[in-house]
Amino acid sequence: MRAVENAWAELATRILNGRGENDPINAASSYCNAAHAAAIAARLAALESCRTALLMQPPDMLALRCHACSVATDSWARRETLSAALQRIGEVEEGATPWLESLPEPAPVDTAENPVVLVFDAVSADVWLCAQKALGENSLPFEWCRLGAEPRTIPALCALFDLDPADNPADVLPERGMDFQSIDGTESAAVTDLVAFDPKRPSVVHIAAFDRAAHAGARMRLCDMPAALAAMIERHVRPLETMCAKQKRPLVVTADHGLSWGKKGLTHGNGGVYERALFLAKNPPEAKA
Ligand SMILES: [Zn+2]
DSSP states (O other): OHHHHHHHHHHHHHHHTTOOTTOOOOOOOOOSSHHHHHHHHHHHHHHHHHHHHHTSOTTGGGGHHHHHHHHHTSTTOOHHHHHHHHHHHHHHHHHTHHHHHHSOOOOOOOOTTOOEEEEETTOOHHHHHHHHHHHGGGOOOOEEEEOOSOSSHHHHHHHHTTOOTTSOHHHHHHHTTOEEEEEOSOOSSOHHHHSOOOTTSOEEEEEOHHHHHHHTSTTSOGGGHHHHHHHHIIIIIHHHHHHHHHHTOOEEEEESOOOEEETTEEEOSSOSHHHHEEEEEEESOOOOO
């Protein structure tokens, strides 16, 4: 097994150093123990995902970070695997800057039609992309925009609702006739069972799990977030789609800001594409003028 570990770690570092461009990796293992074979195949698949992401353009290329995190935090990885991953991610971030700058800032949420706005706290572009891939044909149609405000919860939420950056949305939104409620997101019940929605009032639901995980350190790795997000979309967004369609009100799904990943773990506040590129999913999508 040791030789297999070493060979994988060697290949991981080579790919993350950008030296595996042309050779697809066959994610299969002929190891006789089925559990071992599956674990090796999954590790090889992660390397192949890194390799193919490096061949893409932004925004798709941003998915590299989740795959590289899964490789670099693997128990088989070496210290140089993490250094190579962080180096490569830094290059991807830099390369994606023109794309980020080309994005529009989101227009503040229009409250006239009593929308339901689901805000995932601290979900980055790569986590969103990988979650959409996991959802397959059930993925949500969305567009990209660029957070203009400081990538922290309160200023970002204020920008989304056109509030003064010194305001606290939890206090000010109810004063303006909007419900503001917060859930963790990992509850087993759907948001429609956790929160009361008044059909006559716009409603904001803030989902705290990812930001909490980032600040709590080991609660969730970056590469564990896409599966958690996909599960939350299935659990919370599906019943909201049904409810909003019945009540003829728009549903908006977005994030306040994303997260940077580095030697100190997950942080936000310094900017960069993984903090500022925001997904914006609207149902029904706005009619193009
Ligand atoms: Zn936040």
